[in-house]
Amino acid sequence: MFSPFLLRQTPLSRFALFSVSTAIAVALASGLCPMAFAQKKASPPTTGAESNLARGKYIVEGVAVCGQCHTPRDSNGNLDRTRWLQGSPVPYLPAKPDMDWPLNAPRIGGTPPASDADMIKLLTTGIWTNGNRLRLPMPQFRMERSDAEAVVSYLRSSGPKQ
Ligand code: HEC
Structure with missing residues (x-):
């Protein structure tokens, strides 16, 4: 008891x-x-630049898949990570014959092919440095400015500088 x-x-x-x-x-x-x-x-503190890069990487690799066109492929058809975003023959053909179809998706990794302002203009409006749209199959992006900035920082960080 x-x-x-x-x-x-x-x-x-x-x-x-x-x-x-x-x-x-x-x-x-x-x-x-x-x-x-x-x-x-609490997780370790990250700087603004680090999280911007991570966001750019996520958009380039996971959302806009820039590498599908701008990275060359190996003999098995897989993207060649050693030449990431270094320019590639366009892997797609038009449904109808098109004399103006681009043969090349130029290098975009490393030093970008245009100023940051021009790159951001392209990614937010679809307009390139010559005042025109780029040809298909390059997508017409309409990113938010902060996303475009993150993409440009990531492109700068990927691949050899030229
Ligand atoms: C479906 C294929 C495809 C995808 C995906 C793609 N591109 Fe492109 N891109 C092209 C092609 C093809 C061209 C060339 C267009 C032309 O010559 O008019 C091009 C051109 C460009 C150019 C102009 C480069 C120069 O030197 O003239 C830039 C910058 C660019 N792309 C950035 C990007 C970025 C950044 C992404 C992802 C956010 C992306 N592209 C996704 C196919 C693609």
């Missing part, structure tokens, strides 16, 4: 009660204190 009186009598159970209450106090302090929680979750 349970009796609080009896429990208090034996040194062993007194110790057990003490350790249980200490454990609860420690658990409450570490689990419920917002500061302790925040410290556990």
